[in-house]
Amino acid sequence: MGLKTSWLESANAPECPFPLNNLPYGVFSIGDEDPRCGVAIGDMILDCQKAEETGLLDFDETPLFDVPFWNEVMEAGPALWVALRARLQELLGNDAHKAAIQPMLVSQADAEMHLPFLVAEYTDFYAGRHHAFNVGSMFRDPANALPPNWLHIPIGYNGRASSVVVSGTPVRRPWGQLKSPDHALPAFLPSRRFDFELEMGAIVGSASDGPVTVDEADAMIFGYVLLNDWSARDIQAWEYQPLGPFQAKATATSISPWIVTKAALEPFRVACPEREFELLPHLKDTGPMLYNIDLDVRLTPKGKAASTIARTNYREMYYSAPQQLAHHTTSGCPMNPGDLLGSGTISGATKPERGSLLELSWGGKEPLQLEGGETRSFLEDGDTLTLTGRARGDGYVIGFGDCTGQILPALENPYKR
Numbered sequence: 401m402g403l404k405t406s407w408l409e410s411a412n413a414p415e416c417p418f419p420l421n422n423l424p425y426g427v428f429s430i431g432d433e434d435p436r437c438g439v440a441i442g443d444m445i446l447d448c449q450k451a452e453e454t455g456l457l458d459f460d461e462t463p464l465f466d467v468p469f470w471n472e473v474m475e476a477g478p479a480l481w482v483a484l485r486a487r488l489q490e491l492l493g494n495d496a497h498k499a500a501i502q503p504m505l506v507s508q509a510d511a512e513m514h515l516p517f518l519v520a521e522y523t524d525f526y527a528g529r530h531h532a533f534n535v536g537s538m539f540r541d542p543a544n545a546l547p548p549n550w551l552h553i554p555i556g557y558n559g560r561a562s563s564v565v566v567s568g569t570p571v572r573r574p575w576g577q578l579k580s581p582d583h584a585l586p587a588f589l590p591s592r593r594f595d596f597e598l599e600m601g602a603i604v605g606s607a608s609d610g611p612v613t614v615d616e617a618d619a620m621i622f623g624y625v626l627l628n629d630w631s632a633r634d635i636q637a638w639e640y641q642p643l644g645p646f647q648a649k650a651t652a653t654s655i656s657p658w659i660v661t662k663a664a665l666e667p668f669r670v671a672c673p674e675r676e677f678e679l680l681p682h683l684k685d686t687g688p689m690l691y692n693i694d695l696d697v698r699l700t701p702k703g704k705a706a707s708t709i710a711r712t713n714y715r716e717m718y719y720s721a722p723q724q725l726a727h728h729t730t731s732g733c734p735m736n737p738g739d740l741l742g743s744g745t746i747s748g749a750t751k752p753e754r755g756s757l758l759e760l761s762w763g764g765k766e767p768l769q770l771e772g773g774e775t776r777s778f779l780e781d782g783d784t785l786t787l788t789g790r791a792r793g794d795g796y797v798i799g800f801g802d803c804t805g806q807i808l809p810a811l812e813n814p815y816k817r
C-alpha cells in the first residue's frame with residue numbers, strides 16, 4: 401500500500417511528512433486568533449472548527465471542535481476515530497471537495513502550535529534495554545546492570561502532567577540539591593548535568609477502571625508523539641533512592657505538536673525483541689505492538705551549525721506501549737483520555753544510537769565532538785535540542801513534526817529575594 405494522493409499537491413511530495421496517509425491532529429493559532437483544532441496535510445493545516453461549522457465534519461457526537469484540544473474526540477471513542485479519519489481522507493483526497501475545503505486551509509508556516517490535548521496525567525517508563533543497561537553499567541556495575549525486576553515488568557514512575565509543554569517552548573535550566581562525591585554535604589545550585597531523553601509518548605484515548613489486557617490496552621491508545629524527558633542528572637543521582645526520580649524530571653517534558661494516530665502507524669508495526677524470560681501471561685506479546693520509526697537527535701549550539709548526535713529506532717524498545725499500559729492498570733489504577741505514557745529512553749546497541757547525553761558522553765567521561773569543533777558532555781545554555789521521527793512507507797513518509805526546545809540559563813538564585 402503506497403502513497404494516498406491528495407488534491408493538495410504539497411501533500412504528494414515524496415519526503416512530505418504529512419501526506420494523506422498521515423493526517424495528524426494538532427492545535428494551532430494564527431496571529432491573535434484563539435487556538436483551534438487542525439489536521440496537517442502537506443504544508444497546510446485544515447481548520448477543523450470551520451469544517452465542522454459548515455457541516456463538512458458532521459457526526460452524532462458533534463460538536464467536537466468547539467474546544468482547542470483533542471480530548472473530546474478521544475472521549476467519543478474508537479468508532480468515531482475511524483469515522484473521522486475516513487471522512488478527512490475523503491475531504492482531502494477527493495477532488496469533489498477541493499473548492500469547499502480550500503478556504504479552510506491555513507499555511508503551517510503562519511501557524512503557532514499549542515499542546516494538542518489536555519494532559520490528564522503523565523507516567524514515564526524505563527523500557528529501553530540498551531538505555532537501562534548503559535545507565536546501570538555507569539551507576540552500578542556492568543555485571544548487574546539491569547535491576548532484577550527489569551526483564552519482568554516495565555518499570556515506571558508517576559511524572560507531572562503540569563511539566564508537559566509543546567515543542568518550541570524554551571526550557572529553563574533548573575536549580576536543585578546536588579551532592580558532589582568530593583563534598584561531604586549537598587549544595588543548592590543550578591544543574592550542571594542537564595540532559596535530554598529521546599522517547600515516544602503514547603496517548604491514552606479511552607478510559608479504564610480496572611485491569612486490562614495487552615490487546616485491550618492497544619485498542620485504548622489514540623496516537624503517538626515524540627517526547628523529550630528533560631533530565632537533571634546531578635539532581636537525579638542524589639534524590640533517586642529509594643522512590644525514583646522526582647525534581648530531576650519535573651522541569652519540563654516536551655512533546656511534538658502533532659498526534660500521529662495509531663491508524664496512520666498501522667503499516668509500521670513490528671514485534672518486540674526475543675524475551676530472555678517468558679513474561680507473565682497478562683503481559684505476554686499478543687502481536688506486533690512496536691513501530692518501525694526512525695528517530696534522530698540534533699544539537700544546535702546558539703549561533704552554530706547543527707550536529708546530529710544520535711540516530712535510532714522506536715523498535716529498539718523491550719516493552720511496547722500497550723504492555724506498559726496493561727501493566728499500569730494491573731493494580732486497578734484508573735486510566736483516562738489524555739493520559740500520556742513516556743516510552744523510556746530509546747537507545748540502540750551501538751554508541752551513535754544512544755538516546756541521551758548521559759550515555760553518549762558516558763557520564764561526561766567521553767565528551768561528544770560536534771560540527772565546528774565544540775564538545776558536549778551535557779547541555780549548555782543556548783543549546784537547542786531537536787528530536788525528529790519518520791516512518792518510511794512505500795513512496796511516502798509519516799512524520800511527527802519536530803520536538804524542539806532551547807535551554808535558557810538558570811535564574812538568579814530563586815531564594816535570594
Ligand code: MN
Pocket residue numbers: 524525597599629742744745
Ligand atoms: Mn525518561
